[in-house]
Amino acid sequence: MLKDISIGQFFPGKSIVHRLDPRIKILLVFGFIITLFIVRNLVSFGLIILFLAVTIFTAKIPVKTVLKSLKPILPLILFTAILNIFFIDGHVLFRWGWIRITEDGIRLAVLMVIRIVCLITGASLLTYTTSPIALTDAIERLLSPLKKIHFPVHEMAMMMTIALRFIPTLIEETDKIMSAQKARGADLETGGLMKRAKALVPILIPLFVSAFRRAEELALAMECRCYRGGEGRTRMKQLKLTASDWVIAVFVTAFYIVGILMNLWIPALF
Amino acid sequence: MAIIRVEHLTHHYSPGTPFEKTAIDDVSLEIEEGELVGVIGHTGSGKSTLIQHLNGLLKSDSGKVYINNTDIFESKETLQKIRFQVGLVFQYPEYQLFEETVYKDIAFGPTNMGLNPLQIREAVERAVSAVEIPSSMLEKSPFELSGGQKRRVAIAGVIAMNPRVLILDEPTAGLDPKGRDTILALIQKYHQQEHNTVLLVSHSMEDVAKYATKVLVMNRSRLYAYEDVDSIFTRAAEIEKIGLSVPQITKVFHQLAELGYPVNSNTYRVQEASEQLLRLLKKKGEQEC
Amino acid sequence: MNKLIQFKQVSFEYNHESEEEEPVAVLHDITLSIEEGDFVAVLGHNGSGKSTLAKHINAILQPTEGVVWVDGIDTSKEELIFEIRQQVGMVFQNPDNQLVATVVEEDVAFALENLGVESTEIRERVDASLQQVGMYEFREHSPHQLSGGQKQRVAIAGVLAMQPKCIVLDEPTAMLDPQGRREVLKTLLSLNREKGTTVVFITHFMDEAVQANRVVVVDGGQIIADDTPKAVFSDVEQLKKVGLDVPQVTELAYELRKAGIDFPNGILSVEECVAELQKALGG
Numbered sequence: 001m002l003k004d005i006s007i008g009q010f011f012p013g014k015s016i017v018h019r020l021d022p023r024i025k026i027l028l029v030f031g032f033i034i035t036l037f038i039v040r041n042l043v044s045f046g047l048i049i050l051f052l053a054v055t056i057f058t059a060k061i062p063v064k065t066v067l068k069s070l071k072p073i074l075p076l077i078l079f080t081a082i083l084n085i086f087f088i089d090g091h092v093l094f095r096w097g098w099i100r101i102t103e104d105g106i107r108l109a110v111l112m113v114i115r116i117v118c119l120i121t122g123a124s125l126l127t128y129t130t131s132p133i134a135l136t137d138a139i140e141r142l143l144s145p146l147k148k149i150h151f152p153v154h155e156m157a158m159m160m161t162i163a164l165r166f167i168p169t170l171i172e173e174t175d176k177i178m179s180a181q182k183a184r185g186a187d188l189e190t191g192g193l194m195k196r197a198k199a200l201v202p203i204l205i206p207l208f209v210s211a212f213r214r215a216e217e218l219a220l221a222m223e224c225r226c227y228r229g230g231e232g233r234t235r236m237k238q239l240k241l242t243a244s245d246w247v248i249a250v251f252v253t254a255f256y257i258v259g260i261l262m263n264l265w266i267p268a269l270f
Numbered sequence: 271m272a273i274i275r276v277e278h279l280t281h282h283y284s285p286g287t288p289f290e291k292t293a294i295d296d297v298s299l300e301i302e303e304g305e306l307v308g309v310i311g312h313t314g315s316g317k318s319t320l321i322q323h324l325n326g327l328l329k330s331d332s333g334k335v336y337i338n339n340t341d342i343f344e345s346k347e348t349l350q351k352i353r354f355q356v357g358l359v360f361q362y363p364e365y366q367l368f369e370e371t372v373y374k375d376i377a378f379g380p381t382n383m384g385l386n387p388l389q390i391r392e393a394v395e396r397a398v399s400a401v402e403i404p405s406s407m408l409e410k411s412p413f414e415l416s417g418g419q420k421r422r423v424a425i426a427g428v429i430a431m432n433p434r435v436l437i438l439d440e441p442t443a444g445l446d447p448k449g450r451d452t453i454l455a456l457i458q459k460y461h462q463q464e465h466n467t468v469l470l471v472s473h474s475m476e477d478v479a480k481y482a483t484k485v486l487v488m489n490r491s492r493l494y495a496y497e498d499v500d501s502i503f504t505r506a507a508e509i510e511k512i513g514l515s516v517p518q519i520t521k522v523f524h525q526l527a528e529l530g531y532p533v534n535s536n537t538y539r540v541q542e543a544s545e546q547l548l549r550l551l552k553k554k555g556e557q558e559c
Numbered sequence: 560m561n562k563l564i565q566f567k568q569v570s571f572e573y574n575h576e577s578e579e580e581e582p583v584a585v586l587h588d589i590t591l592s593i594e595e596g597d598f599v600a601v602l603g604h605n606g607s608g609k610s611t612l613a614k615h616i617n618a619i620l621q622p623t624e625g626v627v628w629v630d631g632i633d634t635s636k637e638e639l640i641f642e643i644r645q646q647v648g649m650v651f652q653n654p655d656n657q658l659v660a661t662v663v664e665e666d667v668a669f670a671l672e673n674l675g676v677e678s679t680e681i682r683e684r685v686d687a688s689l690q691q692v693g694m695y696e697f698r699e700h701s702p703h704q705l706s707g708g709q710k711q712r713v714a715i716a717g718v719l720a721m722q723p724k725c726i727v728l729d730e731p732t733a734m735l736d737p738q739g740r741r742e743v744l745k746t747l748l749s750l751n752r753e754k755g756t757t758v759v760f761i762t763h764f765m766d767e768a769v770q771a772n773r774v775v776v777v778d779g780g781q782i783i784a785d786d787t788p789k790a791v792f793s794d795v796e797q798l799k800k801v802g803l804d805v806p807q808v809t810e811l812a813y814e815l816r817k818a819g820i821d822f823p824n825g826i827l828s829v830e831e832c833v834a835e836l837q838k839a840l841g842g
Contacts, residue, residue: 012699132661165661168703179327180366183358184427185350185382202378205368209413214656221657224617224649225670225717226641236668236681313706313736417605444652444733446604446763448802473737476807515737518807521829522836529833531840540807544814550840551820 010131017059017129021245022138025130028252032122035256036115041266044259045114051255052121059129069124070117077116084109111269136160141239154230162218170211177206272300273435273467274324279333281319293319295491297333301469301484303434306461308478308499309471310514311488317471320488321437324469325356338434354383357433361440363424367412372403372423375412379431397430400460418449422456429460436460437469442477454481476517479503479538487514504536519543563725563757564593564616564647569625571611571780585611587780589625593759595724598751600768600788601761603777604802609761612777613729616759617647630724645674648718650728654710654735655702658717663705664689664698667716674721681720688716691754692746708739712746719750725757726750732762744770765792765804769827776801793825808832815839 012018032048039045056066070077090104127135140157147153181202182188188199276299283291294316301307311317322328323335326342326349335342342352357379360366369375373394380393398405401422407415412423425441438457442450458481461468469486472478478485478499485502487494489512495502502509506516506524517538523546527535531550537543571586585608593599603609614620615627618634627634629643651657660666664685671681689695692712702710711731718726728747732740744767750756760771768774774791776784778801784791792798795805795813805813812826812835822839826832 133665161660165659165702168701169655172703176360177366179322180358180360180363181378182327183325183353183360184366184379185353185431186378187350187382202366202368206366209368210365214653217651217653217656218659220619221649221651221714222659222669224619224644225659225721226644226673227669228641228673232675233672234675234678234681235672236665236678236685238678312738446802447804448604513738518829518832519811522808522811522832525829525833526836526840529837540810540814543811544818547811547815547836547840548818548820554841 009127011059011061011065011128012131013060013129015059015129016244016248017055017125020129020248021239021241022130022134023142023239024241024245024249025126026135026138026142028249029122029126031253031256033119035259036118036122038260039263040111040268041263042269043266044262045118045269047255047259047262048118049114052118052125055125056121059125061125061128065128066121066124070120073116073120077113080112080116081109084112107269132164133161136164137235137237137239154233158230166214169214170207173210174203174207177203271303273303273338274299274301275334275336275339276300276320276323277334277336279320279323279330279335281323281328281330283319285331292491294323294488297493299486299493299496301467301496303467304465305484306458306468306470306482307484307486308482309469309486309488310473310475310478311494312513315488316491317486317488318439321358321439321469321471324435324437325353325358327358354379354431355433356435356437357428357431359425359428359436359438359441361443362421363427363441364412364417364420367420367424367427370411371409372412372415373408375423376427376430379427383431393430393432394426396432397426400429400463401426401456418445418452421445421449421453425453425456433466435467435469437471439471440473441470442472442474450477457481475509475515476538479517479520487512499538500536503538506535561595562592563595563597563630564591564759565626565628566591566612566615566622567626567628569615569622569627571615571620571623585780586615586622589780589782591775591782591785593725593757595757596751596755597773598748598758598771599760599773599775600771601759601775601777602763602765602768602803607777607801608780609777610729611780613649613727613759613761616725616727617649618643619649641674645721646724648715648721648723648726650711650714650718650726650731652730652733654707654714657714658702658710661701662698663694663700663702663713666702666713667698667720670717670721684720684722685716688719689713691719691750692716693742706739707735708742711735711739711743715743715746715750719756723756725759727759727761729761730763731760732764732767740764740767763804765806769806776803788827789825792827 036048039048056063085101085105086099088102088105088108090102092100092102094101136157140153143153178188186199186202276297279297280295281293283293297320309317309321319328323330329343337352337356340348342349367375369378376394376397377390380390385393398408403419403422403426412420415423429436441457442453445453454477457468457470470482482499484496485499486496487509494512503516503520506520509516519540520538523533523537523543524535526533533546533550537546566589569586569589570584572584589612601609601612611620615622615634616629618640621635630646632639632643634643658666659669667685667688668681671684686695689698692715694709694712694716697705697709702713705713715726732743735743747758747760748770751758762768769788769792771788774784774786774788775782776791783801784794784797792805792809795810798805806827808826808829811832812822812824815822816824820839823835826835
């Protein structure tokens with residue numbers, strides 16, 4: 001049950017999207033999100049969707065997976081759409097009692113839905129094609145200028161790595177503890193909010209105790225392997241920007257700019 | 271009477287995905303009341319999946335499980351009742367302790383059963399005496415105890431529900447030899463006193479041979495064997511072939527039998543082995559005289 | 560041979576937080592030396608002090624009294640602690656709680672990255688270590704996809720990458736299934752035989768201990784036996800007294816002797832046992 005959750009799932013591959021420097025990838029995703037929120041005409045959105053489609057195709061990510069990643073946010077999409085359709089003032093198309101649908105409402109709903117869908121797809125493409133370790137590595141390096149103001153960049157990256165390492169372990173452990181308490185007759189599924197919250201105690205306490213024990217043992221194991229913070233540390237895999245990284249970065253950025261500039265000539269959706 | 275009856279039980283993990291895996295495949299089995307069954311098999315042989323079906327923690331894709339002639343998946347109410355009749359002690363059970371005191375932790379199961387305070391106290395006291403925890407420990411925090419004591423408290427937490435079937439998944443994992451012997455002896459004593467059914471999952475054929483009355487061998491998702499301890503080791507060669515070890519004594523006696531000595535090749539305990547050998551040596555001595 | 564690890568009259572006690580309680584002595588006057596290339600099994604029940612002993616070897620703990628030298632370095636010298644830890648790699652019991660990274664090869668690289676080794680050299684040493692423990696093909700896996708035995712082999716590779724002279728393992732097989740236990744033991748034996756790595760191996764499993772070339776038995780914070788497996792296991796009574804197992808065949812031999820049969824002591828394997836029984840029973 002809990003095993004079905006896949007946070008930041010990664011699909012290993014050797015495509016050009018996979019091989020792109022993770023720092024560039026992160027920055028391009030940021031650029032993508034910004035573009036998404038400036039652009040407000042259909043032609044640009046068409047281009048953006050095309051861009052996403054090409055990326056998905058090149059990265060060989062199954063379309064089914066992409067759609068699956070949208071499933072959890074379906075309620076959010078519907079909620080946004082309904083809110084916009086019914087509650088935006090403007091030219092009324094349809095009225096029934098107090099319910100009315102306006103043209104502006106529909107336009108805005110379409111705009112918002114496209115934005116959310118593209119945003120989630122774009123962001124999940126980052127995690128689909130970048131291993132968690134490359135991702136943390138890239139974040140550590142992108143944030144490294146912050147070291148000057150004594151921001152604990154290395155420590156943060158280390159914490160992220162350890163968290164990623166232990167998420168599956170702790171999920172498995174939660175499953176096990178839940179089964180064990182169920183075997184002692186714990187009822188986790190029925191009752192009101194208070195009763196359910198109370199029923200979590202037999203699960204959370206063992207989980208915390210075990211997490212602390214794990215932390216202690218891990219800290220000792222790290223010390224034994226000569227860990228002493230970020231000072232003087234080297235890395236096995238070094239990130240090096242290649243010519244193709246630069247070329248892709250320039251092309252994609254140019255593409256974003258074109259998309260944004262189209263706002264000037266093509267009438268906005270809203 | 272068969273207390274546990276399993277009919278054509280099959281279970282797949284992650285069905286309908288590329289990761290689909292058959293965990294147990296068409297297992298049928300009847301376990302009589304009052305047996306102490308040693309359950310043995312490799313990691314991934316399906317033994318954990320099987321025992322989790324016996325108290326309804328996992329639900330089969332097809333096949334039935336009957337406890338005391340009741341289909342356990344008949345309704346939600348039956349399932350909840352079955353959980354109290356079939357007590358399951360997981361691996362490293364000490365990691366499930368959560369209450370402030372040992373007493374409260376052991377009382378968790380009986381409380382969930384809806385017993386009254388008097389009955390709860392009685393249940394806890396019985397369980398505590400079964401695992402030989404001194405009553406002075408009852409008001410301590412379970413987290414203050416030693417590893418072996420914690421494990422005994424956790425086992426008591428399941429015994430306190432007074433189950434008709436007690437299943438223990440590798441109750442000696444990670445313990446030292448002394449701790450292992452203590453736990454196994456307690457389980458044997460409990461079994462003899464209560465006359466109920468106990469399933470003991472283990473990796474050690476020697477422990478199973480020493481304590482169990484029956485052996486259940488799982489191999490590649492299927493039931494490979496379910497028979498008396500006294501007869502299983504006649505199949506020692508077969509068992510070794512599927513990658514399970516047999517007791518050293520059994521190996522020695524099989525080799526002796528092959529060499530033509532008149533020994534019982536189904537010997538698995540040191541005591542029996544030495545008795546047989548002493549008899550043989552005595553005979554030889556008499557002949558030589 | 561070169562004495563790699565030396566304990567000289569080492570005692571150790573844990574200080575309690577409250578002052579009323581007496582400090583608990585865990586080690587008493589231990590004198591021990593381990594030679595380069597040794598494969599030492601350390602036996603003892605829980606709380607006998609064997610883990611504490613192990614933790615002295617790589618300076619996680621320092622003796623209250625006495626001295627521990629590792630490769631000539633006194634472990635109480637704080638400034639040399641990383642030198643010592645490079646010479647003595649440590650592997651622990653729980654395979655889940657000692658891997659840091661989300662990818663096998665990154666985890667093996669962890670120690671070298673900490674030591675500031677240059678990246679191409681890290682790559683070489685990581686690959687070599689993974690090959691030595693037979694986990695090279697799993698280098699891009701994530702630890703949670705591996706079995707317990709495989710995780711322990713990755714942990715061994717992680718310390719091997721530091722190219723230590725000695726590996727200390729604190730019950731590395733306690734949480735594993737028989738398959739995993741075999742994998743780990745095989746890995747350690749091949750490291751010891753092929754690379755000459757010194758191994759200090761703490762275990763509860765007698766069938767593993769008999770494979771060492773030396774067995775040290777710890778009880779009550781003291782060394783009560785230190786000899787070849789054959790010699791140590793001859794004393795069945797003493798081992799049982801301190802709560803340890805003996806292999807079934809050893810026990811059988813002991814029982815026969817007790818019954819007055821002329822039978823050799825310290826039998827460790829099935830083959831030996833059968834051969835001796837053949838002699839005794841005659842053709």
